[in-house]
Amino acid sequence: MEIVVPELVRIKPQALQRIGKYLRTSDCNDIALFWGEGLQDLFRKTVIVSLESSGISIVHETVVDTTSIEEIFDTSLDIPSGASAVVAIGGGQVIDYCKYIAFILKKKLFTIPTIISNDSFCSPVASLYVKDKKRSISTHLPFSVVIDTDILQNAPRKYIYSGMGDLLCKTTAIYDWKLSYKKTGEYVNDFSVIIVRTALDAFLNYPVKDLENSDYVRTIASSLMMTGIAMEIAGTSRPASGSEHLISHAYDKLSSSPSLHGIQTGVAAYAVSAVQKETHNMVKESIVSCGFLQYVQENPLNREDLITAVRHAPSMKENFYTVLSQANAIEEVIEFILSDDLMREMAV
Ligand SMILES: [Zn+2]
Numbered sequence: 001m002e003i004v005v006p007e008l009v010r011i012k013p014q015a016l017q018r019i020g021k022y023l024r025t026s027d028c029n030d031i032a033l034f035w036g037e038g039l040q041d042l043f044r045k046t047v048i049v050s051l052e053s054s055g056i057s058i059v060h061e062t063v064v065d066t067t068s069i070e071e072i073f074d075t076s077l078d079i080p081s082g083a084s085a086v087v088a089i090g091g092g093q094v095i096d097y098c099k100y101i102a103f104i105l106k107k108k109l110f111t112i113p114t115i116i117s118n119d120s121f122c123s124p125v126a127s128l129y130v131k132d133k134k135r136s137i138s139t140h141l142p143f144s145v146v147i148d149t150d151i152l153q154n155a156p157r158k159y160i161y162s163g164m165g166d167l168l169c170k171t172t173a174i175y176d177w178k179l180s181y182k183k184t185g186e187y188v189n190d191f192s193v194i195i196v197r198t199a200l201d202a203f204l205n206y207p208v209k210d211l212e213n214s215d216y217v218r219t220i221a222s223s224l225m226m227t228g229i230a231m232e233i234a235g236t237s238r239p240a241s242g243s244e245h246l247i248s249h250a251y252d253k254l255s256s257s258p259s260l261h262g263i264q265t266g267v268a269a270y271a272v273s274a275v276q277k278e279t280h281n282m283v284k285e286s287i288v289s290c291g292f293l294q295y296v297q298e299n300p301l302n303r304e305d306l307i308t309a310v311r312h313a314p315s316m317k318e319n320f321y322t323v324l325s326q327a328n329a330i331e332e333v334i335e336f337i338l339s340d341d342l343m344r345e346m347a348v
Contacts, residue, residue, distance in 0.1 A: 005229055006122065008110075008144040011218045015148040016046055016112065019087075020054030022146055028085035028108055032060040034098050036090020039114060043089060043151075059083050064094040068129045069137070072100050083107060085143070091115050096126040099139040108143035115155045116221050117162035118261045119240055121145065123228035141232050147221050149214040158260060160211060160220065161295040165266020167203055167224055168286040169244045170196045172269040172323075175276045176242030180321035192234035199226035204282075209290050243322035244268035246313035247306070254312065255305040266292055267301055267346050271310070272322075274336040275329050284342075296346045303347040307334050 008026055023031060040063065059080045085108040088098035095111050102109035113121040122145050126137045152160060174193055180186040203223040206216055230239040248264035266287065273283040287293040310333050314324050323329050337343050
């Protein structure tokens with residue numbers, strides 16, 4: 001099995017200003033450039049100055065407002081064959097779009113996330129619409145991840161709290177994976193478990209969790225990146241996604257006002273940890289120490305929707321054993337949502 005991980009990774013202040021240099025270093029002199037909506041106004045000037053000073057040409061440029069696979073195919077036909085890289089600047093939508101376009105055109109992909117609200121900026125999976133239905137499509141990891149911590153720090157705080165939620169919930173995901181091994185014999189890749197645990201440790205043990213500190217923001221971003229790479233190594237989303245993700249997917253489907261992915265997975269991780277038991281203290285400490293709890297108390301989920309999502313969660317993915325597959329687990333999680341003091345503040 002050949003595993004290809006990102007070759008050029010830069011997570012630091014003012015990284016966007018150096019994008020031309022990074023592309024030139026990677027022999028990517030002609031690029032297809034894709035933007036998330038509204039981001040050209042904020043960053044295009046900086047990018048153009050950087051590209052021009054390094055002699056990089058833009059051979060195609062598009063603002064992305066869709067993740068329809070049919071539209072991605074159409075756009076792929078417009079990209080000149082001489083383009084040496086696909087560059088995605090923005091959030092999950094443009095990055096997922098470009099993961100697939102780079103995958104089908106066999107081009108190097110540079111992802112430049114302007115928010116880190118989940119682990120998708122460096123995962124091998126793209127969430128795309130296929131005939132109006134959302135599907136997870138396998139692609140490759142990006143060739144390069146460039147993260148400007150100044151941009152993350154200036155973005156609305158909800159995004160980084162969502163990123164923290166998608167990170168701390170790996171505790172319950174790993175538990176579910178190991179549980180599935182015990183109950184069904186599902187293969188567990190130990191090395192990917194170690195990667196995720198090490199990434200979690202770096203985040204949870206960071207001494208002063210101050211979002212004004214760019215090094216703390218770098219730690220959050222690099223830890224999320226490592227969990228994406230763990231998926232590639234394991235050949236499955238298991239190291240990054242368990243019962244808490246099933247609840248979040250169900251909540252997305254049935255709620256009239258879904259929250260951000262990582263907010264939902266973080267809250268759901270706390271709920272399922274009550275039934276997993278051995279993960280409970282760790283998840284509880286995580287949500288308190290990084291400020292996730294306080295953010296969600298101020299921006300809670302809908303309790304009724306969350307309870308319905310718990311009931312529907314096991315049906316979200318076939319042949320996916322989690323703690324919710326066990327007898328009475330669903331009722332126990334719901335009981336916890338209704339009775340736990342913190343839970344009652346996170347879902348009202
Ligand atoms: Zn996730």
